[in-house]
Amino acid sequence: MEVDAVIGADGANSRVAKAIDAGDYEYAIAFQERIKIPDDKMVYYENLAEMYVGDDVSPDFYGWVFPKCDHVAVGTGTVTHKGDIKKFQLATRNRANDKILGGKIIRVEAHPIPEHPRPRRLLGRVALVGDAAGYVTKCSGEGIYFAAKSGRMCAEAIVEGSEWGKRMVDESDLRNYLEKWDKTYWPTYKVLDVLQKVFYRSNPAREAFVEMCADEYVQKMTFDSYLYKKVVPGNPLDDLKLAVNTIGSLVRANALKKEMKKVGV
Ligand SMILES: Cc1cc2nc3c(=O)[nH]c(=O)nc-3n(C[C@H](O)[C@H](O)[C@H](O)COP(=O)(O)OP(=O)(O)OC[C@H]3O[C@@H](n4cnc5c(N)ncnc54)[C@H](O)[C@@H]3O)c2cc1C
Numbered sequence: 001m002e003v004d005a006v007i008g009a010d011g012a013n014s015r016v017a018k019a020i021d022a023g024d025y026e027y028a029i030a031f032q033e034r035i036k037i038p039d040d041k042m043v044y045y046e047n048l049a050e051m052y053v054g055d056d057v058s059p060d061f062y063g064w065v066f067p068k069c070d071h072v073a074v075g076t077g078t079v080t081h082k083g084d085i086k087k088f089q090l091a092t093r094n095r096a097n098d099k100i101l102g103g104k105i106i107r108v109e110a111h112p113i114p115e116h117p118r119p120r121r122l123l124g125r126v127a128l129v130g131d132a133a134g135y136v137t138k139c140s141g142e143g144i145y146f147a148a149k150s151g152r153m154c155a156e157a158i159v160e161g162s163e164w165g166k167r168m169v170d171e172s173d174l175r176n177y178l179e180k181w182d183k184t185y186w187p188t189y190k191v192l193d194v195l196q197k198v199f200y201r202s203n204p205a206r207e208a209f210v211e212m213c214a215d216e217y218v219q220k221m222t223f224d225s226y227l228y229k230k231v232v233p234g235n236p237l238d239d240l241k242l243a244v245n246t247i248g249s250l251v252r253a254n255a256l257k258k259e260m261k262k263v264g265v
Contacts, residue, residue: 004162005125005169007154009147012112014132023119025134027112028061029082030141031089032075034068037103044099045072053206056091060200061141063092065099071106077141079115113141117189127174129154135185138192139200145229146185153177187231212246 008016012027045067057063063076074096076088093100114134121128129135130147137146154177159165161173199209212218217238225231 005127005158005174007151008126008128008132009130009151010132012114012131014128016126017118017128017132020120020123020126020128022121022123022128025118026079026115028077028079028115028141029085030075030077030109030111030113031085032073032109033089033093033105034071034073034107034109035100035103036071036106037100041099041102042067042070042072050096052092052095053200053210054091055203056088057095058088060196062200063088063095065092065096072100072103074100075109077113085110113143122171122174122178124171125169125174127154127177137189138196140192140226142226149229150177150181153181184230188225188229191231208246215245 006016008014008020010016014022045065049067050065052063058076058078058081060080061077064074066073066075074089074093076085076092078085078088081088114131114136115138117134118128118132121133129150131143133150135146135150136143154174157173157177157180158169161167161169161176199205213222
């Protein structure tokens, strides 16, 4: 089949990526069970999603219970301990405990989640978008928005580069999409990368994260950043206060870690 350009939107195991020798990325394995729980228990999840953190549910990610219309998805993920995923899944189910008691597993899913863009996302008139390119954000594992957005940006670059279909596109036209993407989202990926490295590394660090999340300014910044998918600029005085509080939380967390070590936890 003859085409002008090929856009690889074929997910984490992309064959298009293999065809252009795009290289591998670090990936998490996500495991999820769809569980049909009794109607009276489903009421609890009507307006609520749960996120669990701790070494039992995942050493480097989080466990979740997400409502999906008439059932819940219970799952967890990890990059560093993929072989233990079933153990983490059991722990996640145990955390949800009686809230999902009496539930029936209707589907089991496991899938790689890219943790980093691929070393190559473009070759000639072939470009990658979404999971194929490796656009899931760290910390949250959010990928749907970024898959749709990158597909749109790439399509817009082709329409513009081809002057609405009047000329053949070349690599530089597709590169415009990559440049726009990196300019718009690179800071978001970087901030979430640092957040994950600092706060997801141990139970005390996670405690520090939870402590920080009680702050209204943190809640607003996080909510705005998730909503607008960009690192939202804050106000300098509040940012300074946040930096001091963060250091305080981390110092307390480290002290807690030392104490826990002493008592052998
Ligand atoms: C368990 C789990 C939970 C998740 N939860 C969330 C969440 O709550 N929120 C969120 O934002 N993200 C979540 N994600 C991530 C999100 O699902 C992905 O980032 C997103 O689906 C990527 O979209 P995509 O279109 O790039 O790839 P995909 O959704 O994987 O779509 C790729 C498509 O290409 C097709 N395909 C593949 N190969 C070929 C081929 N050779 N020929 C033809 N077609 C082919 C596939 O069948 C598939 O339909 C989750 C991921 C997992 C694994």
